[in-house]
Amino acid sequence: MVNEPVIEIQDMTKVYQMGDIKVHALRGVSLEIQKGEYVAIMGASGSGKSTLMNMIGLLDRPTSGTYKIRGVESSKLSKGQLADLRNQEIGFVFQRFNLLPRISAQRQVELPLFYAGVTSRKSREMARAALERVGLGDRTHHRPDELSGGQQQRVAIARALVNQPSLLLADEPTGALDSQTSLEVMALFEELHAQGLTVVMVTHDPLVAGRAKRVVTLSDGKIVSDKANGHHLNLAAWEAAYENH
Amino acid sequence: MKIIRYLQVALESITAHKLRAILTMLGIIIGVAAVLVTMGIGRGAAANITARIESQGTNLLTINPGASSVGGIRGDSGSAGTLTLKDAHDLMNKDIHPAISYVAPEYSANAQLVYSDTNVRESVVGVTTDYAIVRNLIIASGEFLTPEQVESQSQVVVLGSVLAADLFDNENPVGLSLRINGQPFQVIGVLEETGGFGRNTPDEKAFIPIGIAQGRLFNAPRYRGDYTITTLNISAAGSGQVESAEKQAEMTLRLNHNLTADQDNDFNVFNQASLLETASDIAATLTIFLGAIGAVSLVVGGIGIMNIMLVSVTERTREIGLRKAIGAHDNDILMQFLVEALVLCFLGGLIGVGLAYGLAAIFAQIPAFTFTVLIQPDALALALGFSLISGLVFGIYPALRATRLDPIEALRSE
Ligand SMILES: Nc1ncnc2c1ncn2[C@@H]1O[C@H](COP(=O)(O)OP(=O)(O)OP(=O)(O)O)[C@@H](O)[C@H]1O
Numbered sequence: 001m002v003n004e005p006v007i008e009i010q011d012m013t014k015v016y017q018m019g020d021i022k023v024h025a026l027r028g029v030s031l032e033i034q035k036g037e038y039v040a041i042m043g044a045s046g047s048g049k050s051t052l053m054n055m056i057g058l059l060d061r062p063t064s065g066t067y068k069i070r071g072v073e074s075s076k077l078s079k080g081q082l083a084d085l086r087n088q089e090i091g092f093v094f095q096r097f098n099l100l101p102r103i104s105a106q107r108q109v110e111l112p113l114f115y116a117g118v119t120s121r122k123s124r125e126m127a128r129a130a131l132e133r134v135g136l137g138d139r140t141h142h143r144p145d146e147l148s149g150g151q152q153q154r155v156a157i158a159r160a161l162v163n164q165p166s167l168l169l170a171d172e173p174t175g176a177l178d179s180q181t182s183l184e185v186m187a188l189f190e191e192l193h194a195q196g197l198t199v200v201m202v203t204h205d206p207l208v209a210g211r212a213k214r215v216v217t218l219s220d221g222k223i224v225s226d227k228a229n230g231h232h233l234n235l236a237a238w239e240a241a242y243e244n245h
Numbered sequence: 246m247k248i249i250r251y252l253q254v255a256l257e258s259i260t261a262h263k264l265r266a267i268l269t270m271l272g273i274i275i276g277v278a279a280v281l282v283t284m285g286i287g288r289g290a291a292a293n294i295t296a297r298i299e300s301q302g303t304n305l306l307t308i309n310p311g312a313s314s315v316g317g318i319r320g321d322s323g324s325a326g327t328l329t330l331k332d333a334h335d336l337m338n339k340d341i342h343p344a345i346s347y348v349a350p351e352y353s354a355n356a357q358l359v360y361s362d363t364n365v366r367e368s369v370v371g372v373t374t375d376y377a378i379v380r381n382l383i384i385a386s387g388e389f390l391t392p393e394q395v396e397s398q399s400q401v402v403v404l405g406s407v408l409a410a411d412l413f414d415n416e417n418p419v420g421l422s423l424r425i426n427g428q429p430f431q432v433i434g435v436l437e438e439t440g441g442f443g444r445n446t447p448d449e450k451a452f453i454p455i456g457i458a459q460g461r462l463f464n465a466p467r468y469r470g471d472y473t474i475t476t477l478n479i480s481a482a483g484s485g486q487v488e489s490a491e492k493q494a495e496m497t498l499r500l501n502h503n504l505t506a507d508q509d510n511d512f513n514v515f516n517q518a519s520l521l522e523t524a525s526d527i528a529a530t531l532t533i534f535l536g537a538i539g540a541v542s543l544v545v546g547g548i549g550i551m552n553i554m555l556v557s558v559t560e561r562t563r564e565i566g567l568r569k570a571i572g573a574h575d576n577d578i579l580m581q582f583l584v585e586a587l588v589l590c591f592l593g594g595l596i597g598v599g600l601a602y603g604l605a606a607i608f609a610q611i612p613a614f615t616f617t618v619l620i621q622p623d624a625l626a627l628a629l630g631f632s633l634i635s636g637l638v639f640g641i642y643p644a645l646r647a648t649r650l651d652p653i654e655a656l657r658s659e
């Protein structure tokens with residue numbers, strides 16, 4: 001793998017002030033992700049996975065520490081530059097609330113293109129192509145409430161892809177899906193990874209994590225393990241536990 | 246063009262939330278309709294009053310006997326006075342009164358009119374032939390009193406349209422006979438309806454030669470040996486000559502009545518033009534007043550828009566977060582909400598215009614509503630402009646609120 005860091009995080013902390021109480025969501029995280037990696041982030045609920053993903057996705061600013069995205073120090077960027085990076089370089093699939101209500105799949109996917117200033121004719125074609133790519137070429141006029149959960153998630157992925165970002169972030173993309181649809185979504189991610197995209201994905205599902213090339217585990221706002229896949233856990237044991245669950 | 250795409254986004258959002266959109270627009274719809282209808286009523290009433298006054302002739306001067314003010318007591322204009330037929334004849338002298346083109350004296354009193362078993366009490370007016378010219382009377386059937394009939398004091402009568410209908414129902418009265426205070430009169434004509442109002446409407450009057458009215462019928466009081474008259478109708482030679490006509494008439498009458506310089510007039514002059522002026526002044530005030538009431542409702546509507554837009558910003562916090570997360574700039578969000586508010590207000594304004602026309606059409610069907618609701622282009626422009634401005638004014642605050650939202654806070658909100 002070429003040594004070309006896309007994400008460089010140094011001693012990142014995030015503290016939420018809740019009245020008098022301070023919630024330490026991240027307690028000094030350092031993480032480097034190279035171009036073309038496929039990383040899964042795991043950890044118990046509340047361990048800070050979403051917080052970290054929001055930092056990586058330039059949606060939130062850390063309390064302390066630094067974050068360089070493709071070598072650029074993020075704290076030095078203006079609101080507008082951050083918005084442009086989110087638009088051009090990052091595709092984000094969220095844990096919850098991914099789609100706008102009552103708007104067709106086609107228009108959902110056109111949104112990033114609209115903010116990128118792509119002409120409407122071109123963006124129609126690009127959105128169609130992105131939907132075809134996630135296997136929803138025949139569902140372009142469906143609204144979210146007319147799509148299944150997996151289809152909605154695929155619309156969100158198409159939207160994340162449509163601007164051809166270099167970084168795909170997904171916060172529990174299969175959390176709400178059955179195992180069959182999960183597999184379909186995973187297959188899509190692997191295909192994108194194979195095409196050179198850097199993929200970072202949060203998951204609770206060891207089977208899903210097992211397909212990533214690297215697994216980072218968070219616990220209470222800290223990275224407790226960061227391993228190339230296959231070495232850090234007994235997949236068979238996890239699978240058995242999962243089946244019993 | 247980015248603005249067109251903002252419009253598209255706004256329309257998309259509006260059609261995605263139809264009920265909310267309608268609720269938002271409701272205030273503007275009602276406000277615009279209220280402004281247009283209230284102003285329309287004001288203007289319609291004004292036009293109606295003006296038309297009615299004009300129908301009686303704008304060059305018209307009417308002179309009634311009675312001191313304008315005697316020791317603070319105003320004389321009853323119908324009471325026996327000092328105005329006589331001689332005054333009328335003197336005023337007809339064109340050499341001394343170049344500004345006066347017609348003089349039509351009248352002697353009127355109430356009388357019993359009977360046809361078969363119908364019996365009404367109405368004003369019977371003794372007039373001359375010129376009366377029809379001075380008062381803009383138009384004959385619907387038959388003819389008006391001829392100079393010969395006036396001269397020979399024929400027992401003939403011309404009826405106002407309403408009076409004719411009251412007495413004769415659907416029968417054509419021309420050629421038929423009726424009794425006025427017991428004396429037979431032959432109907433020779435019926436007037437067209439004027440729609441005039443007040444004591445001056447000819448619609449409910451009967452017109453007979455002045456000589457009979459003063460003599461046989463009402464036995465008019467005399468002044469210095471001459472029959473008195475109740476009103477002198479004068480037509481000025483042109484609309485610019487009304488004032489001169491008034492002065493000339495006043496001069497002659499004061500002379501005839503031997504009034505000294507320190508004595509007040511023993512007659513009153515009414516000027517139709519100044520009445521018209523007063524009426525249109527009142528109408529303009531009325532229109533402004535009604536329009537202001539409408540404008541208040543438009544402002545209330547605008548505040549309603551702000552209210553619902555604010556709720557909508559809160560409701561759509563996650564949408565805003567999502568849009569920002571996928572690359573929307575603050576400007577994009579600002580424009581989206583602003584354009585949406587403007588589109589809502591403009592649509593609301595258009596629907597309001599439609600509603601106003603609908604209401605005007607309904608008003609037109611109500612018989613008691615004798616005038617039309619006048620919706621004019623400037624009122625339309627005013628109402629639509631106002632609704633756009635209120636969209637801008639009341640949309641900017643919610644839009645700014647939406648802009649300030651932090652993407653992650655917005656996304657996380659429930
Ligand atoms: N806006 C916030 N205000 C206060 N505390 C917060 C906020 N967001 C997150 N936290 C806290 O930070 C910690 C980490 O939250 P985070 O959402 O990153 O967890 P997570 O690992 O994604 O959990 P899950 O698997 O349930 O999604 C939690 O204790 C949470 O309560």
Ligand SMILES: [Mg+2]
Nearest residue numbers: 049050051095
């Ligand atoms: Mg989470």
